[in-house]
Amino acid sequence: MNYVIRKRKKEDCKYIQKIITRCWQDTYRGIINDEYLDSLSDNEEERIKNSENNFDENSTYLVIEIDNKVVGFTKYGVSIKEGYGEIFALYLLKEYQGNGYGKKLVASAIEELRKMNFNKILIGCLKDNPSNKFYEHLGGKVVDTRIFERSGQKLLENVYCYDI
DSSP: OOEEEEEOOGGGHHHHHHHHHHHHHHHSBTTBOHHHHHHHHHTHHHHHHHHHHTOOTTSOEEEEEETTEEEEEEEEEEOSSTTOEEEEEEEEOGGGTTSSHHHHHHHHHHHHHHHTTOSEEEEEEETTOTTHHHHHHTTOEEEEEEEEEETTEEEEEEEEEEEO
């Protein structure tokens, strides 16, 4: 399959919101309450409009296209922890996982963070998310846990640190 990783464009907003819906429903079922996960489908069009209306060309998103279809993305930038960059989001549709595309997205985000003069980055992952194995495989070390709040739930999130 042919792939390209590039900066997000305004027309990608709709794909990103659809990817969020599918990934959350596939990954977080049993971790986050079903009512919230089901509501993602109901408010997807509103989220698409909001993201298009608030589009910023300078935002730090990369998308991955496989065979000319946007199938994943990452969001990165300055962490709240001083001196660190952070990958805030990494989403890839389930049918494309396990083929190295997630690793390519992370590598591209890391390269962008290096350009921003970071040499350490953080990535958070919900403690019950099977993707923790992916972040460990990439060489991340759990350095902290923090609370992730969504839909009235307080969930633990592992914080991985990487020297880049």
